[in-house]
Amino acid sequence: MKPVVSILLAAAALLSKRPIQFADFPADLRPYVNAADVAAFDGLRQSINRDTTERERLGEEEHLVYFILQSGVFTKRPRIEPAISARQFVESLSRENRARYLEKGAGAIQAAPPPDVRARMEDFLDALRRPTGDQRLSYWKFHLRVERRSSGALGAAYTGAMRFLYQKEFVAGDAAVYQHRGHSLDTQVEANYAVSTALAVIRRLDPAPRLERVLIVGPGLDFAPRTGLRDEFPPQSYQPYLTADSLLRWKLADAERLSIRCVDISSQVVHFIEEFPRQKVPALQAPLNGGDPEYREYFEQAGRNLGDVAGRPWGKTIQVRKELAAGIRAERLNILTDRYDPPPGFDLVVTTNVLLYFRPAELALALTNIHSMIRPGGYFIHNELRPEVEKISRMLRMPPIQGRTLEIAQGAQRPLLDAFVIHRKQ
Ligand SMILES: C[S@@+](CC[C@H](N)C(=O)[O-])C[C@H]1O[C@@H](n2cnc3c(N)ncnc32)[C@H](O)[C@@H]1O
The missing domain is CATH 3.40.50.150 (Vaccinia Virus protein VP39)
Incomplete structure (x- = not known):
């Protein structure tokens, strides 16, 4: 060298x-942050750090869902295109539930993922118990928390991820959707x-x-x-x-x-x-x-x-x-x-x-x-x-x-x- x-x-x-x-922080930018003194600014910084951690967690849930829908390393079932799945899922909801889901989030309705998605989830959960040489699957084997390793938790991750994807792909003009989602x-x-x-x-x-x-x-x-x-x-x-x-x-x-x-x-x-x-x-x-x-x-x-x-x-x-x-x-x-x-x-x-x-x-x-x-x-x-x-x-x-x-x-x-x-x- x-x-x-x-x-x-x-x-x-x-x-x-x-x-x-x-x-x-420049004084003329203060109106952006609404923090007029040291204590308020420190509080803002701490709350942004907490929010970033939460958005990383949400982003990881989205990656988990995209992996389960698309990967062929743990199943022979046909790959599922996430955006198409999002549309099918949202359009299968009643009009009232759809409005509530899109406005308030996945927690506002009770809905299970479609059968093809659930089948892939089961294969994924089985695969976590077997050895693997695949880097992505290994990541989930070692990093997916125990309480997330269930059909219920994966189903909740799916309904959360599909909401963002539907808004991004099929709801015109919502440019701010990224400002409130997980970090990808x-x-x-x-x-x-x-x-x-x-x-x-x-x-x-x-x-x-x-x-x-x-x-x-x-x-x-x-x-x-x-x-x-x-x-x-x-x-x-x-x-x-x-x-x-x-x-x-x-x-x-x-x-x-x-x-x-x-x-x-x-x-x-x-x-x-x-x-x-x-x-x-x-x-x-x-x-x-x-x-x-x-x-x-x-x-x-x-x-x-x-x-x-x-x-x-x-x-x-x-x-x-x-x-x-x-x-x-x-x-x-x-x-x-x-x-x-x-x-x-x-x-x-x-x-x-x-x-x-x-x-x-x-x-x-x-x-x-x-x-x-x-x-x-x-x-x-x-x-x-x-x-x-x-x-x-x-x-x-x-x-x-x-x-x-x-x-x-x-x-x-x-x-x-x-x-x-x-x-x-x-
Ligand atoms: C969507 S990716 C973009 C990757 C790449 N720059 C590109 O254009 O293809 C966003 C990246 O920014 C990182 N990121 C998000 N918020 C951040 C922050 N507050 N500080 C540093 N990195 C951040 C994410 O972890 C991720 O790696």
């Missing part, structure tokens, strides 16, 4: 974190297309950009997505590696000097990233899910700066050079309540599909923490188009400087779109 890499790794490991304090780990290669395009824009705007110290907030893990679960690949995180790939592709960083820090509330995400360089041959399995020509062009290039790439019938395998993988570190940190201090002066912060989970007060906290960790002149890339993000970031003197919507694929019913917004700290 070259000395400069070891110095950077040592420095990256040394960041210290602490909770955000009342004095850190979901991630896909596709999310990195917008980030890569944003980095190409920075390359054109900035004559001498150096983006070598990078923070990724919420990199995610492809553990049990709400559609398209693939048992043949173990869970993976893509964003840290594909962001490194794009930084190298657009000549925004040197491989020897690049250090990427990832923070996430999920210990599963952190575990994957920390263990990745220890794999014999660190490699990602990147599926290609259709897409517009521009997205395919991105996919075609993706990974080439990380190591050897091999085409597969379903996409590609990307090997990641060990020294690059070792420069990508992760730890648990809640971006709403915690920050690194002394400020690390990151050149770039990337966060996609994370801010949409935050209510306005939480947005103000997250953006304040992110702002504190970026160096003056550094960049912030995200894909959240809510007007509050622009308003708060302007108050923080980190205004948006560019943004764009991108089409990833035409989609069966509507186009699959993503976006990026680039901010620069003044």
Whole structure:
């Protein structure tokens, strides 16, 4: 290993974190949090930490349901598409029950999952008692609490998860649905297309950009997505590696000097990233899910700066050079309540599909923490188009400087779109 890499790794490991304090929070943002003194602010921070833990628990229940509906490792029964199951379940309810369920939640009605779902649940419960080599099933074997291992508890998880899915897929215009749901780990290669395009824009705007110290907030893990679960690949995180790939592709960083820090509330995400360089041959399995020509062009290039790439019938395998993988570190940190201090002066912060989970007060906290960790002149890339993000970031003197919507694929019913917004700290 070259000395400069070891110095950077040592420095990256040394960041210290602490909770955000009342004095850190700009006075003109206080109306967002409704906390006018130290005691109220401390109370808010504690309640957000409790709420985050509860939302992680709810998110895990959703992943459990998606795993039970889709996985083929514990049963030979046909796979069930979660969104279709959600529609069938909701439409099987009486009109009165449906209204109560959608308005008040699963606890407001008495309803059992359909028979095909119950059969899969029974197979899953049986499989928990047998040995397995599958990483996802092993996770549930070791982490699913004893009191959740019953048809009743799984049924309750199902009715809870289907409510969100129905609202997301079939109730138009409820953009705020994410702000009240469990935290999902979901991630896909596709999310990195917008980030890569944003980095190409920075390359054109900035004559001498150096983006070598990078923070990724919420990199995610492809553990049990709400559609398209693939048992043949173990869970993976893509964003840290594909962001490194794009930084190298657009000549925004040197491989020897690049250090990427990832923070996430999920210990599963952190575990994957920390263990990745220890794999014999660190490699990602990147599926290609259709897409517009521009997205395919991105996919075609993706990974080439990380190591050897091999085409597969379903996409590609990307090997990641060990020294690059070792420069990508992760730890648990809640971006709403915690920050690194002394400020690390990151050149770039990337966060996609994370801010949409935050209510306005939480947005103000997250953006304040992110702002504190970026160096003056550094960049912030995200894909959240809510007007509050622009308003708060302007108050923080980190205004948006560019943004764009991108089409990833035409989609069966509507186009699959993503976006990026680039901010620069003044
Ligand atoms: C939906 S995934 C997005 C993953 C990836 N960024 C992408 O776009 O594909 C959201 C991720 O953010 C993490 N997350 C949610 N709230 C967070 C918080 N307050 N602080 C840090 N990470 C958070 C979740 O655990 C999860 O890994």
